[in-house]
Amino acid sequence: MKKLELDLKPCDGFFNVREYDKKVEQAYSKVHELFSGTGRGNEYTGWLNLPLETNKKQIKDIKATAGRLRENSDYIINIGIGGSYLGTKAVYDFISPKSEGPEILYAGNTISGTQMKDLMDKIRDKDVSLCVVSKSGTTTEPAIAFRILEGFIKERYGVKAKERIVGITDAKKGAVKVLCDEMGYDSFVIPDNIGGRYSVLTPVGLVPLAASGVDIDELVAGAADMASYSKNLPNDATMYAAMRNLLLDGGKTIEIMAVYEESLRFFTEWWKQLFGESEGKEGKGIFPASVIFSADLHSMGQYIQEGNRNIFETVINIKNPPFDMKIPDTGQDSDGLAYLAGKTMNYVNETAMLATINAHRKGGVPNILINLEDQSGYSIGQLIYFFEFSCAVSGYLLGVNPFDQPGVEAYKTEMFKMLGKPGF
Amino acid sequence: MKKLELDLKPCDGFFNVREYDKKVEQAYSKVHELFSGTGRGNEYTGWLNLPLETNKKQIKDIKATAGRLRENSDYIINIGIGGSYLGTKAVYDFISPKSEGPEILYAGNTISGTQMKDLMDKIRDKDVSLCVVSKSGTTTEPAIAFRILEGFIKERYGVKAKERIVGITDAKKGAVKVLCDEMGYDSFVIPDNIGGRYSVLTPVGLVPLAASGVDIDELVAGAADMASYSKNLPNDATMYAAMRNLLLDGGKTIEIMAVYEESLRFFTEWWKQLFGESEGKEGKGIFPASVIFSADLHSMGQYIQEGNRNIFETVINIKNPPFDMKIPDTGQDSDGLAYLAGKTMNYVNETAMLATINAHRKGGVPNILINLEDQSGYSIGQLIYFFEFSCAVSGYLLGVNPFDQPGVEAYKTEMFKMLGKPGF
Numbered sequence: 144m145k146k147l148e149l150d151l152k153p154c155d156g157f158f159n160v161r162e163y164d165k166k167v168e169q170a171y172s173k174v175h176e177l178f179s180g181t182g183r184g185n186e187y188t189g190w191l192n193l194p195l196e197t198n199k200k201q202i203k204d205i206k207a208t209a210g211r212l213r214e215n216s217d218y219i220i221n222i223g224i225g226g227s228y229l230g231t232k233a234v235y236d237f238i239s240p241k242s243e244g245p246e247i248l249y250a251g252n253t254i255s256g257t258q259m260k261d262l263m264d265k266i267r268d269k270d271v272s273l274c275v276v277s278k279s280g281t282t283t284e285p286a287i288a289f290r291i292l293e294g295f296i297k298e299r300y301g302v303k304a305k306e307r308i309v310g311i312t313d314a315k316k317g318a319v320k321v322l323c324d325e326m327g328y329d330s331f332v333i334p335d336n337i338g339g340r341y342s343v344l345t346p347v348g349l350v351p352l353a354a355s356g357v358d359i360d361e362l363v364a365g366a367a368d369m370a371s372y373s374k375n376l377p378n379d380a381t382m383y384a385a386m387r388n389l390l391l392d393g394g395k396t397i398e399i400m401a402v403y404e405e406s407l408r409f410f411t412e413w414w415k416q417l418f419g420e421s422e423g424k425e426g427k428g429i430f431p432a433s434v435i436f437s438a439d440l441h442s443m444g445q446y447i448q449e450g451n452r453n454i455f456e457t458v459i460n461i462k463n464p465p466f467d468m469k470i471p472d473t474g475q476d477s478d479g480l481a482y483l484a485g486k487t488m489n490y491v492n493e494t495a496m497l498a499t500i501n502a503h504r505k506g507g508v509p510n511i512l513i514n515l516e517d518q519s520g521y522s523i524g525q526l527i528y529f530f531e532f533s534c535a536v537s538g539y540l541l542g543v544n545p546f547d548q549p550g551v552e553a554y555k556t557e558m559f560k561m562l563g564k565p566g567f
Numbered sequence: 568m569k570k571l572e573l574d575l576k577p578c579d580g581f582f583n584v585r586e587y588d589k590k591v592e593q594a595y596s597k598v599h600e601l602f603s604g605t606g607r608g609n610e611y612t613g614w615l616n617l618p619l620e621t622n623k624k625q626i627k628d629i630k631a632t633a634g635r636l637r638e639n640s641d642y643i644i645n646i647g648i649g650g651s652y653l654g655t656k657a658v659y660d661f662i663s664p665k666s667e668g669p670e671i672l673y674a675g676n677t678i679s680g681t682q683m684k685d686l687m688d689k690i691r692d693k694d695v696s697l698c699v700v701s702k703s704g705t706t707t708e709p710a711i712a713f714r715i716l717e718g719f720i721k722e723r724y725g726v727k728a729k730e731r732i733v734g735i736t737d738a739k740k741g742a743v744k745v746l747c748d749e750m751g752y753d754s755f756v757i758p759d760n761i762g763g764r765y766s767v768l769t770p771v772g773l774v775p776l777a778a779s780g781v782d783i784d785e786l787v788a789g790a791a792d793m794a795s796y797s798k799n800l801p802n803d804a805t806m807y808a809a810m811r812n813l814l815l816d817g818g819k820t821i822e823i824m825a826v827y828e829e830s831l832r833f834f835t836e837w838w839k840q841l842f843g844e845s846e847g848k849e850g851k852g853i854f855p856a857s858v859i860f861s862a863d864l865h866s867m868g869q870y871i872q873e874g875n876r877n878i879f880e881t882v883i884n885i886k887n888p889p890f891d892m893k894i895p896d897t898g899q900d901s902d903g904l905a906y907l908a909g910k911t912m913n914y915v916n917e918t919a920m921l922a923t924i925n926a927h928r929k930g931g932v933p934n935i936l937i938n939l940e941d942q943s944g945y946s947i948g949q950l951i952y953f954f955e956f957s958c959a960v961s962g963y964l965l966g967v968n969p970f971d972q973p974g975v976e977a978y979k980t981e982m983f984k985m986l987g988k989p990g991f
Contacts, residue, residue, distance in 0.1 A: 290894060473718070551869050
């Protein structure tokens with residue numbers, strides 16, 4: 144396999160080698176806890192072997208339903224919030240070239256009436272199907288969207304509505320499960336031992352992605368190869384976990400994910416949930432932020448170069464982007480670009496990346512570089528598993544349970560009180 | 568005028584009142600420096616009276632050119648990076664309802680060959696015009712995009728190309744100015760005393776926005792009213808500047824802008840440049856980050872509620888969003904939503920906002936609330952000026968020059984060396 148490559152060299156000079164060795168040793172013991180199921184929250188480590196255990200029967204079932212949605216839909220509407228849409232959007236936006244399949248739209252990740260109205264305008268004269276992703280079926284945002292969109296589908300398609308609604312939910316209980324059983328909607332299971340932010344390689348991501356035409360075999364294969372590789376030590380994910388905790392010990396409290404392709408914008412959002420929700424607790428955690436370069440070198444670049452030195456960067460580089468363009472020779476040099484005539488944009492973009500790493504490092508910002516082969520499902524499958532694994536190890540190193548999210552209820556409880564929900 | 572409202576109450580308990588009074592007093596003296604032109608970087612305070620001085624002649628000239636572009640284009644392509652596109656995109660995405668005018672696309676804010684290719688595919692069979700926004704005309708990203716797009720326009724439209732290209736650039740010098748004079752392209756001036764991140768209310772923003780059908784009179788009127796209001800003390804922008812510096816003194820090194828409408832996504836990006844680039848220097852600065860709620864309550868919500876207590880939030884609330892939808896009564900309650908049947912989504916969204924402020928405050932995160940009247944040009948004009956003014960005062964309080972960006976050159980210098988640019 145062509146594995147993603149982790150490059151920690153641009154961190155040189157920002158840490159003590161003896162302390163790094165110590166941190167790596169600690170990380171190794173955390174990996175053992177993870178595999179032996181003795182760490183905190185071990186009831187939620189189903190993702191650990193998931194890509195290796197995904198079998199043909201499961202994929203076949205997903206493809207059967209997905210194929211039907213794909214055939215009869217202009218749009219697939221994914222109803223879900225947090226981990227119930229971010230992984231799907233991260234993968235869908237990344238894959239290039241896109242299939243001819245239906246575009247995925249998103250609902251139930253907002254309470255904005257304007258966004259809901261915009262969506263209804265967009266689908267008015269189109270054929271649509273719904274993937275409703277919710278363990279309980281009672282989360283406010285997706286539940287509101289589902290009320291509206293199920294009504295729309297039923298009104299438009301009558302008895303054939305059931306061919307267009309798929310539930311991805313609990314195996315046995317919850318509103319979506321009950322509804323699917325009652326109405327005859329297809330349903331797929333979100334495993335009990337996998338939390339939302341770790342769920343993209345379960346039916347949560349696989350069903351809508353397959354419906355849109357993404358090759359989910361490739362996606363799972365990339366993750367599976369990374370899972371096999373990560374069974375041994377040393378491995379890249381463990382080193383990344385060790386390094387970021389070492390940098391935190393040195394006062395680097397903010398990690399900025401920097402990418403050079405717009406296609407990775409929502410991957411950075413998925414990553415922010417993964418690390419922010421896993422580590423941000425008990426007053427701890429590295430604050431995850433993101434930038435899209437080179438655009439944001441002209442907005443956040445100044446801060447990163449010379450601001451408060453409490454930051455480090457993790458850069459994702461795509462070695463072989465899907466398309467490229469040549470910089471034209473215009474026969475003149477008033478724009479100072481003649482020296483680049485005939486060169487390709489991707490060559491300049493990659494040079495900008497290497498130059499920025501140098502500049503920021505010299506400015507006091509340690510950099511971690513991750514090289515990806517291309518914009519395929521296989522590559523992002525690797526990247527997803529890489530971060531899932533490293534997040535678990537990193538959370539253990541930090542001393543928290545990386546698999547719970549006790550703080551997410553706080554705003555809901557306040558909201559239910561104010562809205563007068565029965566029982567609050 | 569209906570002014571935006573600043574609410575600092577959700578900061579109560581996070582600061583010492585005597586220290587607040589002291590900080591406000593310091594802020595007042597900084598406002599005097601700003602108006603008297605005695606502060607650092609005072610040669611770049613042209614934005615201060617700009618909206619009050621924008622005259623009918625200037626607006627008429629802009630509208631004449633913009634009207635022509637608007638009539639003959641399906642798309643307006645804005646070529647520019649940093650302050651040469653973020654303000655335009657922030658305003659364009661915000662305004663609702665949209666005009667029937669051409670959509671604005673963006674180029675020259677990336678070096679990605681894939682993004683350039685996607686753009687060329689999109690415009691292949693469309694009529695397009697270019698607004699090229701660059702003081703020097705030699706910034707790498709926009710210069711590359713302009714080479715490609717000017718070629719495209721010339722090839723397609725021949726001698727009529729010049730009706731479709733507009734330069735927004737230096738009054739006298741630089742590659743774009745020279746080119747416009749040579750080729751007979753319309754050109755508009757970026758004033759010498761206004762930096763990129765402060766330029767959205769100059770032709771930089773006004774030309775492409777007017778071309779797309781945005782009512783720029785409204786936009787300027789909102790800013791002008793805020794400018795008049797801010798001439799006296801106390802004013803909201805000064806109080807905001809004082810409060811965020813006080814919170815920084817108390818260890819809050821990260822400011823998160825939280826919004827509840829997707830339409831504000833790029834406003835948060837504009838704001839991040841404004842504050843990040845103005846304050847992130849000399850090892851100082853509050854790190855600016857952003858979230859789109861309620862979506863991101865299910866990703867970054869956990870961290871904000873319970874992670875490292877080095878954060879505060881600034882929330883933008885739109886009191887009257889442009890559209891709304893009712894939550895349907897489905898005659899059942901399996902989703903636990905019956906208590907909301909008949910209520911509107913915007914009511915629930917606003918309640919979620921108030922509840923989240925409460926929850927985060929209780930979790931140790933001070934909140935600053937800014938209420939906007941609606942999604943009009945007038946409202947965002949106010950908001951833009953509010954932040955421009957407060958950023959200047961805040962930078963002075965922090966002890967930096969809020970109008971320079973010495974660190975932005977660092978990556979360019981490294982890049983030019985690696986690319987072999989003559990002279991490097």
